[in-house]
Amino acid sequence: MAASIKLDKNDFFERVYKVVRMIPYGRVCTYGAIAKAIGAPQSARTVGYAMNASHNLLDVPAHRVVNRNGMLTGKHHFPGKDTMQRLLIEEGIMVEDDCVLDFDRLLWRPKPLN
DNA sequence: ATCTTGACCTAAT
DNA sequence: CATTAGGCCAAGA
Numbered sequence: 001m002a003a004s005i006k007l008d009k010n011d012f013f014e015r016v017y018k019v020v021r022m023i024p025y026g027r028v029c030t031y032g033a034i035a036k037a038i039g040a041p042q043s044a045r046t047v048g049y050a051m052n053a054s055h056n057l058l059d060v061p062a063h064r065v066v067n068r069n070g071m072l073t074g075k076h077h078f079p080g081k082d083t084m085q086r087l088l089i090e091e092g093i094m095v096e097d098d099c100v101l102d103f104d105r106l107l108w109r110p111k112p113l114n
Numbered sequence: 115a116t117c118t119t120g121a122c123c124t125a126a127t
Numbered sequence: 128c129a130t131t132a133g134g135c136c137a138a139g140a
Contacts, residue, residue: 124133125131125133
């Protein structure tokens with residue numbers, strides 16, 4: 001047995017979801033922050049990919065995840081046209097021009113996972 | 115099995 | 128300041 005200490009791909013996804021689930025209502029988070037929280041600071045890209053698969057999981061508020069600029073880069077991947085923006089606004093987050101206003105204030109930083 | 119693309123980020127030029 | 132390049136992991140052709 002030994003061997004295979006390598007992380008299963010599913011683990012990576014699960015970790016991402018775990019962090020995203022912790023994002024409080026009315027707050028937003030970034031891909032990079034999440035990546036860093038799960039111990040893969042340079043895998044922000046894969047975090048985004050994980051979000052894509054998270055559409056099935058209703059527990060994961062993917063709309064609260066934006067890029068480090070506060071831009072709604074993933075809005076095109078949501079059903080409908082401006083679903084992501086709508087969801088954010090419904091939580092009290094002001095969005096304009098595909099960017100989160102007061103982004104610095106609303107940004108929530110996840111704590112590193114074990 | 116290889117190559118390309120993708121909801122990104124950081125550092126270097 | 129703007130642009131380029133590299134790195135990461137996963138899925139589709």
